Amino acid sequence: MNTNLKISNVTKIYPGCIANDNISLEFESGKIYALLGENGAGKSTLVKILSGVIIPDEGEIFLNKNILKLNSPIDAKKNDIGMVFQHFNLFETLSVFENLIIDSEETPENLKEKIQLIMKKYNFSINLDVPVLNLSAGQKQKVEIIRCLIRNPKVLIMDEPTSVLTEQETSELFLSLKKFSEEKILIIYITHKLKEVMKLCDEVAVMRRGKLVSVSKIKDENIESLATKMVGQNLKTIKKKKSSISSSEQLIKVTDLNFTSEDPFETNLENINFSVNRGECLGIAGISGNGQSELFQILSGEIISDKNSIKFSNNFIGDLNPQERREYLMAFSPEDRLEQAAIPQMKIFENVALNNFKSSNFFNNGLINENRIKEHSKKIISDFNVNTDNIELKSQFLSGGNLQKLIIGRELITSPDLLICFNPTWGLDVGAINYIHETLIKINDQNKSIILISTDTDELLKLSDKISVIHKGKLSKIMSADEVTSEKLGILMGGGEID
Amino acid sequence: MIVDINFIGLIITSIMASAVPLILASCGELITERSGVLNLGVEGMMIIGAISGFALMIVTGSLVIAVFGAMLAGVLISTIFAFLTQTLITNHVATGLALTIFGIGISAMIGKNFVGIPGKDFPILFESFKDAIPFLSPILFGHSIVFYFAFALPFLTNYFLKKTKIGLIVRAVGDSPDSASNQGINVRLVRYLCILYGGAMCGLAGAYLSMIYTPQWIENMTGGRGWIALALVVFSTWNPIKILVGAMIFGGLTIIQFHMQAVGVRIPVQFLTALPYIVTIIVLVVISRDSRKIRLSTPSSLGKSFYKDN
Numbered sequence: 001m002n003t004n005l006k007i008s009n010v011t012k013i014y015p016g017c018i019a020n021d022n023i024s025l026e027f028e029s030g031k032i033y034a035l036l037g038e039n040g041a042g043k044s045t046l047v048k049i050l051s052g053v054i055i056p057d058e059g060e061i062f063l064n065k066n067i068l069k070l071n072s073p074i075d076a077k078k079n080d081i082g083m084v085f086q087h088f089n090l091f092e093t094l095s096v097f098e099n100l101i102i103d104s105e106e107t108p109e110n111l112k113e114k115i116q117l118i119m120k121k122y123n124f125s126i127n128l129d130v131p132v133l134n135l136s137a138g139q140k141q142k143v144e145i146i147r148c149l150i151r152n153p154k155v156l157i158m159d160e161p162t163s164v165l166t167e168q169e170t171s172e173l174f175l176s177l178k179k180f181s182e183e184k185i186l187i188i189y190i191t192h193k194l195k196e197v198m199k200l201c202d203e204v205a206v207m208r209r210g211k212l213v214s215v216s217k218i219k220d221e222n223i224e225s226l227a228t229k230m231v232g233q234n235l236k237t238i239k240k241k242k243s244s245i246s247s248s249e250q251l252i253k254v255t256d257l258n259f260t261s262e263d264p265f266e267t268n269l270e271n272i273n274f275s276v277n278r279g280e281c282l283g284i285a286g287i288s289g290n291g292q293s294e295l296f297q298i299l300s301g302e303i304i305s306d307k308n309s310i311k312f313s314n315n316f317i318g319d320l321n322p323q324e325r326r327e328y329l330m331a332f333s334p335e336d337r338l339e340q341a342a343i344p345q346m347k348i349f350e351n352v353a354l355n356n357f358k359s360s361n362f363f364n365n366g367l368i369n370e371n372r373i374k375e376h377s378k379k380i381i382s383d384f385n386v387n388t389d390n391i392e393l394k395s396q397f398l399s400g401g402n403l404q405k406l407i408i409g410r411e412l413i414t415s416p417d418l419l420i421c422f423n424p425t426w427g428l429d430v431g432a433i434n435y436i437h438e439t440l441i442k443i444n445d446q447n448k449s450i451i452l453i454s455t456d457t458d459e460l461l462k463l464s465d466k467i468s469v470i471h472k473g474k475l476s477k478i479m480s481a482d483e484v485t486s487e488k489l490g491i492l493m494g495g496g497e498i499d
Numbered sequence: 500m501i502v503d504i505n506f507i508g509l510i511i512t513s514i515m516a517s518a519v520p521l522i523l524a525s526c527g528e529l530i531t532e533r534s535g536v537l538n539l540g541v542e543g544m545m546i547i548g549a550i551s552g553f554a555l556m557i558v559t560g561s562l563v564i565a566v567f568g569a570m571l572a573g574v575l576i577s578t579i580f581a582f583l584t585q586t587l588i589t590n591h592v593a594t595g596l597a598l599t600i601f602g603i604g605i606s607a608m609i610g611k612n613f614v615g616i617p618g619k620d621f622p623i624l625f626e627s628f629k630d631a632i633p634f635l636s637p638i639l640f641g642h643s644i645v646f647y648f649a650f651a652l653p654f655l656t657n658y659f660l661k662k663t664k665i666g667l668i669v670r671a672v673g674d675s676p677d678s679a680s681n682q683g684i685n686v687r688l689v690r691y692l693c694i695l696y697g698g699a700m701c702g703l704a705g706a707y708l709s710m711i712y713t714p715q716w717i718e719n720m721t722g723g724r725g726w727i728a729l730a731l732v733v734f735s736t737w738n739p740i741k742i743l744v745g746a747m748i749f750g751g752l753t754i755i756q757f758h759m760q761a762v763g764v765r766i767p768v769q770f771l772t773a774l775p776y777i778v779t780i781i782v783l784v785v786i787s788r789d790s791r792k793i794r795l796s797t798p799s800s801l802g803k804s805f806y807k808d809n
Contacts, residue, residue, distance in 0.1 A: 073681050091678055093799065102684075
């Protein structure tokens, strides 16, 4: 049976922002639809309306010409609309089976049988009795999909499903989605990744700032045309001139670094060895949770390690704290901008003062030298294109992109020899990403070095001279960026071997 | 010294009796915490139960009304907590502490007129078997119905959490209220009910103290048992069966130090009185070393307020 889903004039307004501005769309089963847009374009709001999590201010939704009243997630379930959320909606400490039975009316025996059938049909293999927290991200997603399939959905909505998956897991997911589509399940695929849209979908709707910009067939589009629609302007493509300066002067060398955590949810690091030369960018790829955050904390001095394990411009610095490392001209940009890099309730210039050097004279005899800090902050804001002129603003009110520029600016204004950054463009819009990428390339051109820990493979391939992959706390061999492809990285990220 | 096995039986019985209020309060609090709510008002709810039970027993003369009245009083005072933390989204810790201070104060006020009045006898079950078998009989027979209920409760709680659908929902809410809400579970309702159930059990624990264990009203008669009950929930890693073990250790040490004082062991009395608390804390620390186990079984959302954004 064919399914027709129609969104008619849906509007949702939040204080200070129109998340969905009079959106109308129509979907037919048998096709895979992409809903494309940047962060904050309103696509998540729209699908949350479809799944009953958010109630729209205006507008109606029709399923097969019948009006749908979606006041809660239960209503969506009853009307055969299944949703796989970006941040999984699973109960980590419950077993897979408990997760599946909690919203099911069937007896345990019947349900088990049904799950086995679904797993067989789509070639899933998941142990139903283990707690969900022991599963990989790909397996968790399969549990979410099974949860939807149990109810024989007419509509399946996937919200940014590949952000946590490896290349291989992504292809597996695409195969499954195509199978579902052949079985007349209507699929709505939300993403900001253009490549995936081109590969998977039949039609694409582009959203920007809460408005629907265009609806078109994939065969009439290409990556550039979609990017322009999504961002609203033409983007210049950034390309790095690889190894423009060939330096053999070693800047940082990490030798036999080991880390055993007391916390069961952290990853232990095993035998980490690498070195970075001046003017080089070393990229470290990996799926999140494979030891990146521990490695970053050790490199930045949040976690103290063995003195001799880290050598930075001929000094052994493994036992120094972040402040002391900064004096040696290292700089750090942590992953979580609002929790680790900046203090949200503090003003911009106060956050700048946190990065305190002996030479910067921010403090005199224990008193704050406000004028000096403010002067310094203004310089950062103008040099690094932070879109505000109010340094008294609390940093929580800066957008992600501006905050990241401020943080990178704060770190770079002292012209450090090495910048270590962890997912610097995470969650940013394309414009801000471009700016950060340009800045990073500029640093390399000035013969400064970068260690870039990132989960974004494209970013790594674009910026790195050398790439290694971290998997379960172990670093793969270090490869030249020219010989690496995203497929190879994907295999290594999933724990496989190449060559 | 001749060791009389009947005497040992009696000691075990008194250990069990002193463990009863701890088991009741901990099992109630366990359900509350499993749903993600940290209610530090256990001591306050217990003492409200104690004075309500005692006062109702004296005023109405009915033990049944008194026991259920004490539970109802626990429910009522926990409703205040539930309303504040779930509807007005106040901080769990601060609200729970306030509840305890409130409970101790108001119980002292109501209790003024009941000081020095003797309590009533509470009927005991299986009295005729009491002397049938040496050693075992005093342990098994001749106790109040609340006593038997308390020793069944950990097993019932375990069954409830592991085998029933509602138990699964309680655990799910404690694990991730956001996911539960997206699944269509009414998180606030589940948490309300779990808080009220916890209140009822604490009320019953208090009533046991003032009506059965020491049938009289003394100001502040719970004497920190509520705090021990809270510690037991953590010490048990949210496992009702381990609560039983923990309560017996604490009860056992309380009784044994009494006997040591009576026998005249030359250890300062203050140290002996402090012994159960110290040992329970040490056991707690030792058992909590396995951080993995603790973190796996801790309700992930414990003590965090849940907002539903719309």
